Amino acid sequence: MFLQNTHADYRQPLDPRDAEILGMEAADAVERHLAFRENHAETPLVNLPALAAELGVASIHIKDEGHRLGLGSFKALGGAYAVIRLVLEEAARRLGRAVDVSELHSSDVREVAETMTVACATDGNHGRSVAQGAQLVGARAAIFVHAGVSDERVATIARFGAEMIRVDGTYDDSVREAARIAAEKGWTIVSDTSWPGYERIPGLVMQGYTTLVREALRAMQQPPTHVFIQAGVGGIAATVAGHMAIAFGDERPTFTVVDPARAACLFETARAGHPVTVAHGEPTVMAMLECYEPSLVAWRILSRVADAFMTVDEDEAIAVMRRLADPAGNDPAIVAGESGGVGLAGLIRAVGNPEIKQALSLDRQSRIFLVNTEGATDPGKYEEIVGLSPAAVARKNKTGASA
Template identity: 55%
Template sequence: MIERNKSISRGKPLLALDQEMFGPAAAVKALEMLRLHPSYRPSPLRSLGEVAATTGVRSVHIKDESGRFGLGSFKSLGGAYAVVCLALEEAGRVLGRPVLPGELLDPDVRAVVRNINVGCATDGNHGRSVAAGANLAGCQANIFVHEGVSPERIAAIARFGANVIEVDGNYDDAVAEAERVCHANSWIIVSDTSWPGYERIPRLVMQGYTAMVSEILDEMAELPTHVFLQAGVGGFAAAIAANLTLRSGTSRPKFIIVEPDRAACLFASNEADAPVKITPVEPTVMAMLECYEPSMLAWGILSRLAEAYMTVRDPDAIAAMKQLARAENGRSRVVAGESGGAGLAGLLAAASDPQGRELLGLNANSRVLLFNTEGATDPSIYKSLTGVDPRILVPA
């Protein structure tokens, strides 16, 4: 299902603070900090020629985040980045001087940072990133997981020394419990969603994501005309849309927001022209996108920049996973988790629908950009859905 952006804010300029936080200068800062990490390298930008041919467009590229920092997800750019920024700020406040990223191992800095506690709720990937950032900075992470988070994802978080707290219910229940406990203990909430009065830290999380755009533009000869962005609460999609818009001006691409049909809070918000919380129904295999209320910050950006919102079904996501697992001339194997291939699922659904093609302006001259936002973060689930062992899918 596809619907054009109905918001009265559509086409209006971004707020000044969003321009500051997600503009080119902010992306440069994020990339410079990430380059300090000893294992930093740009994630691959892969050409999907077969997909371009079957969908009748000029080109399709996918930014493959499945190997980022060994964490298996784009979220390693956001939560970890925000934790390090916050640790440096607190050390600077206590020590009375600016503290640079290269000083994280300084004994005086470590003495301050070890007293910091951060916390967040997660479906798996964001919590893993926050835990990794806390491990790098030298502070303590407290990660709240709901009952739908698999044991494998919990173990991946715990490996970074995080305190994992299990919560009955769904993701929104974990968010509420994280907020309650963090406030009670004066821990810093590092959430990738925002609410009234809580926006600065989600902006830092989102700022980390803009590093992907810098890497993409270093490789692409031309700007994309269409960008399919999967969304949970919308933070990733909003950060990419804002940064690409501020870099491209009047040549900005069309941004299409893709959600699971069982957890389409942004689609519903577009219907209402206001952020709404939807009622949970049957769980979706796209667990990283299973969110029922949008980030206020993300909605403020997407209501201005999105061209359209669309939903995809679980079988569509699984089919996209299988398609990405196939090799194209031995070059473009992509290990995409249940949520990672949702953008491709959106493109395939839109391209097969004549009305969808017309609404989005997809044609033989279109240059499409996709993101594989996660790899096989749970290999057993990946294998059960695709029939393929992800360990044998090593990109050529």
């Protein structure tokens, strides 16, 4: 399925609140915060010239977030950043003075953090980031996971000392339960999705993601002409599209949002022209994107700056995982989890469909930017799908052959 943006807000300026969240000064602040993270390092921007030639475009660059902050996904930038910001703000309130990120590990800030509990719902990656952020500052974390989250992903979050709470139902059920329990107990919800009356903290989470865009643009000799980004509730797609709209103005790249067909909440929202909740059906292999209700902030941004919306099927997501693990020509291998390569799946579908290709003006001059949003966050599942362990795929780049 494919549709172009026909919303009344399309190509209108960003809401001032969103422009502030995703603007240059905010992105500078995120990078300064990251400078105080012990394991912070830029993630690689991977060039795939053989794949670009095969698909008939000028270039394909993938920002590989499978290496981010030891957590294996772009979510490492969001939840932990929001937790740190909230702890510093609470410390400033209690101490009656400004508190800088350089004081993050001071006894004053630690004493405040120890009185705080942060909570969130997660498919796996966001909860890991929130839990890590809480551990960094000495706060408690309560992470709500729905029935579809694998035991391996739960264990990975729990190792950061978080209290794990299982919830029957879907991701959206776990979001509602987390909000309910947090309100009862006075915990702070650090969600990556937003709802009426709850926007600022999801905005901070999205603000954290601006770093991957800044890093990628600095590494490119020429800016991209086209961007394909996968979406769950829409946070990463809205961040990339919104920040690029601010950075490039009218010269921004053509932006396409890619949904799993089985959880296409943003596609259906774009079709309806307003936020909608899609029915929960058969689970998708794209587990980190299995969301049935969009973030209101994300939709407010994407309604203005996304050019098109499309869906991909289960077999396409799986094929891309295998294709990145066993690349064409001399392209490097990339370990992409079940949701990591969905933007590439969208690109492949687009170039293979003459109508979509023409609608997006894809041709041999097109420069494509994608994000591998996660590595093998469930290594067992990855090996089951790809037929090789994540380590064996990674070794290809060192040996030139499968290990």
